Amino acid sequence: MFFSAPNMVTKSVQVCVPWEYQTTQPISDEVRHNKETRQHFYKNKNTQHCFYTAIEAISSTQRVSKDNPPKAIHGFIADYDLKIPAERIGEAIKAMDLKPSYFETSLGGNFRLVWLLEQPLQVDSAAFGTFIQQQAHDWLRLGLLPGLDRPAFEEVSRLYCNGCAWEEIDQGIAIPAAKSQAFFVECGRKYRFRAGDDECVPLDLVEKALHEKYPAFTWPGTFELETQGPSFWIDGSVSVQSAIVKPGGMFTFAAHATKPFYSWTELLGKEFTDGFQADAIAKATEDIWWDSKSFWRKVGGTYVPLDRAELASYFKVTCRLSGKPGQSGVSQAESAFEHLFNHQRVTGAAPFVFRRPGLIIFDSERKLNTYSGEPLQPAGDGTELWAVNFPFLAALLDSLFDPPRQKPFFLAWLRHFYLSALNWEPRPGQNYFLLGGAGIGKTLLNRVGVGGLVGGFIDASDYLVAGAQFNSHLFKRGLWVLDDDSPAGSQQSITRVHMMFKKIAANQQMLCNTKFQNATLLEWMGRIGCTANLDFISTRIVGPLDNSSLDKTNLFRCVKVSPIAFPDRGEITQIITNELPHFARYLIDWEPPAEVERDSRYGYKAFQEGSLLDKTYQGSPTASFKEILIEFLAAYFQNEPKAEYWEGTVSMLLRSLLVSQANDLILKSLRLEQTSRFLEQIGREGGLKSEVIKGNHNTRIWRFYRLTDEHKST
16 A cells, blocks of 8 residues: 655645556656756645655555654665666566565656565554664665665655656565564564653563453563563454563554554553552652762661762662653653652761661751661560579679679669660760779670670770761760770870760760761760779779769779689670670669669769779879878868868969978979869869859959868878
């Protein structure tokens, strides 16, 4: 079936048989021999001739155009722009496997070869029609003759001016349907049909939906791309191999088909494909957050930062989101990113210890909690008795403290800390020191025991001692550990450690600073656990404990030598790991004795072992000055037996101390401002009863009360 228009201007066409056409309007020699005149003849709306095509449009009464795409190809027309001897043309045709049906001499004196098809080839777009024309070049072996107007051959909207000089070749037999069908199938395999967003729908979901909508649907083998099976949706189709799975839909060459390609939307409905688009983006972006710099996604149960390229790979490979623009011009991957930008933005991402990971509101802002720690789950529901199911831990705790009465204070502190982690309810608490001999298990208890209960520990020496800038790794765990050798005897390091201990216990809001990421303000309600020996140098790490830090610090004295024979490291770690769940259950059920006082802020009041507390005072920077001050006050009250106190300004005190020649060498370099700092520290320690009152001209008057016998002996 061919179609023709009377000229190149008219849009409508009608069915025609070009080789039977007889012109009613004489064709002048000028039209035949002058190309410019011939073109004018083509485009003249008054011309009444036959301009034909073998391609049928969807609206068959109109020419193929952008708005009226091709529907079927009924034949092929090859236009050659050279005058070639008849013998040469005959030789080429003889070599062709598929002989043309007709030979036509054009108005310009060149020639055309025309192939008819016994069965038309169904097309549904200009792109697919052009692709078939391109593939037909080699299939028909058009290159055997020179001068082919290939652009015209591939243009599906092209009309050819009838030369009215036709010769039948091989009795005008059309290409058999079996051969054209095989060619058509091969074209369908090679061509990528454009199905827009439907290409993104996974085939496993499509197969499931096809089974639901088409009860008779079956497929030989696995339902995957480029596999072949029946055109199950076409009534009357009986071939079991008439369709091919393509990206976004099905290609069919069934005789009863009205077009070659059916998208998943056409087969399953718009609700199915639209639903998948929405679900796919929702699932792909679930629990993914953007902090204006990095994208955060859970990998192996832990939130990790990704850049855009990494997340795009996840969308493509794991979530099967397409990166190609759909019908709207926007790809699924781009839609997913836009969803994150608009709906899953957070002001920061950081580990908020002892809070469940995920989105939280902190300081009136949306933040992502990346905490990955897990509290140890206690054993069973039964009551645990001391030492029954955790004999090693019980023996360690029974023998660790000197004096032993410290144990319930430590257990009460540990219980409060553990419940904070177990119940996902962060609570503030004191930091603590374990001071004792070497090799007695204090570091083992600190790291493996306490750390094992609350979800792990991390060495914080770089941050606490050296002041490292990037500290984000520390907030991943609720227990920071520090050993006595970390400050290395430096007074500056010791001072920093002391200040950090006090600051962290008093203020839980800190800045989490990660390299190459946004700094985030977070809340950390963990603890710092420090182990040290009992020698003077080691105990300096405790620093001066005064009335501003005593309530924030626990100070436990441990034995110098342990009676326990410790197994090797691997064995002992496994023993504690096995016993910890039972010990955890004991802690939950245990009630601290009355002597362990409650504290509304930190759970239980801070505990400091007396001899260690004295030792910290003796090792503080003010200790030497305090000795001289006590000697002075003792002498003063001896000379003034009725005086209740000594009072005076800092300068008065310093002059009084220098009255004694024995103090000249000791206090030679002491300055007023340094003396003032020493007095303030002594006042905070609380060892000497003192107060500051307002004097004349707004001066500060220090008042020290009569010494007790304890002070006199000091």
